[in-house]
Amino acid sequence: MGGNSPCASCKLLRRRCAKDCIFAPYFPSDDPHKFAIVHKVFGASNVSKTLQELPLQQRADAVSSLVYEANARIRDPVYGCVGAISYLQNQVSQLQMQLAVAQAEIVCIQMQQDPIMVAANPQMVLGQADDDDQAFLLQNQCFNFANNNASSSAYVNIHESLKRESIFGDKVS
């Protein structure tokens, strides 16, 4: 890139596009909007510094994520990407709750169909449980479920990787 075909960045910045222009591989001249939004949000010099500090093979991904963030910030100047994160976290929580309810329903169905077997082998239903107390807990969970209370997660076999701490605390509603 370079020569008589400046990249989108150098066109916008009105400067000569050098052969080793750091922007040229990622901001072709046929997509001026891409650099325009990144420049608006982050500034050309910040983007240049960020790219210079990264190995070559990671720069394309970095540009893609910067463009994504810049787009999000322009669409939502108050929350930017953080708004999307909040929305997705809520979705994950809601789905986990629905999954907990569904799994509780299965446990209760099993309790109804074969209570003796389930009470004798709670670990077969609770998965990781290996404590005698889990049998008692299992009966209580089914009672709670029958009373439309599925908030307890003791009997839910949700993988630990799904649990994430809130990144907002009380900051964003």
Add this chain to the structure above:
Amino acid sequence: MNPGRCAACRYLRRRCPPDCIFSPYFPPNNPQRFVSIHRIYGASNVAKLLQQLPSHLRTQAADSLYLEAQYRMEDPVYGCVGLISLLQQQIHDVERQLAMTQAEIAFRARHPQAVESNLLNNVGNPSFSNQASSWFM
């Protein structure tokens, strides 16, 4: 030297005017907050962005900019977009688990007599749930 300067004006080594756009959101007791934001966005970009917003929304904007700046500093390649990808993957995984579990519930409801003791071993077993869901296809 004005001891009442906000963190931004202290960092930029300038006078902090009474109507400084930064001072409500960058108090002097948290200099790192402005340093992070300035490093990623630049002071003038942040000032422009805040000025374009109504004043009652600027605190949230400053907070979200700070959060994104922290993510970007921790992960210069993906920033907070890495977290978005992860959350989207989690949603996909939980939706899949939920679909399998609901299929299992429907199966058990329609085939109560087919439940044997060895079926208790298959709670949460993907291959069993797949089999159960395939019976409805």
